[in-house]
Amino acid sequence: MSNEYLLSRRIRKVRDVVYQENSPTHKVGLVLEPGNWEEFDPFLLMAEDFFQRGTFGMHPHRGIETVTYVIDGKLEHLDNKTGGGKLLPGDVQWMTTGKGIIHTEDPAVGETVHSLQLWVNLPSDKKMVEPRYQNMRAQDMPVRHEDGAIIRVFSGSSKGVTSDTKNHVPVTMVEFILEPDAIVTQDLPGSYNGFLYILEGEGTFGRGNTEGKKRQVLWLERGMNGEQSEVKIHAKERLHVMLYAGQPVGEKVVARGPFVMNSEEEIVQAYTDYREGKFE
Secondary structure, eight states: OOGGGSEEOOEEEEEEOOEEEEETTEEEEEEEOTTOHHHHTTEEEEEEEEEETTSSOSEEEBSEEEEEEEEESOEEEEETTTEEEEEOTTOEEEEEOTTOEEEEEEEOTTOEEEEEEEEEEOOGGGTTSOOEEEEEOGGGSOEEEETTEEEEEEESEETTEEOOOOOSSOEEEEEEEEOTTOEEEEEEETTOEEEEEEEEOEEEETTTTEEEETTEEEEEOOOOTTOEEEEEEEESSSEEEEEEEEOOOOSOOEEETTEEESSHHHHHHHHHHHHTTTTO
């Protein structure tokens, strides 16, 4: 499709991410703050974590997918359903918790891991699916090359370069590494809701050339169902940015701790099932 038929999206909101010390072994910044269910749909929250071994013990989840991108350090994952794996910088784990999983993520001994973890909501008819774990190595993911740009596709597609990552909710996750003055566009279905998070550098984004820099999250204006759209990225200096966009679920969200369901009754049931060992 010619670009002239694509709606170029604006940036509707820019927010700085502020870090806080949770403990001597854990610093965190909330990229997406929980509670904004309708605004962020299908996403629930995103945390940027800096943490050492022993920060997170074994804990349960139900009703979501967690998408963890490792920026720095070596991360070891262990769960009671799929086994686990090790992630290196640039790798992603896509974990479908479904009806219940117990897991931990721990830096290797002596390591401090810097990561992004996104929670993706599951629709009511997928809340109780079987758990699934996808270990996505950076070097194995499809890459789109443009002048001065490396564009790695972890989920969804980018200008015809498509990932085979399995999704219960359609999600596009793309990493952009741009040299100074490089300009690229990313195509998205108009129905997708999404955002960019800048890990390094600065640039201008979207129709209107909104400025953004490191540690800022930029929300895309909503598109239109049935229409195709695109987002323009122009690097002022070397730029490392992540884009996440997905199809909104459009259902009630009830979240308590590690469980995200559609009603209070389902939350109570999740805690009961966990206490009775039904996640094992």
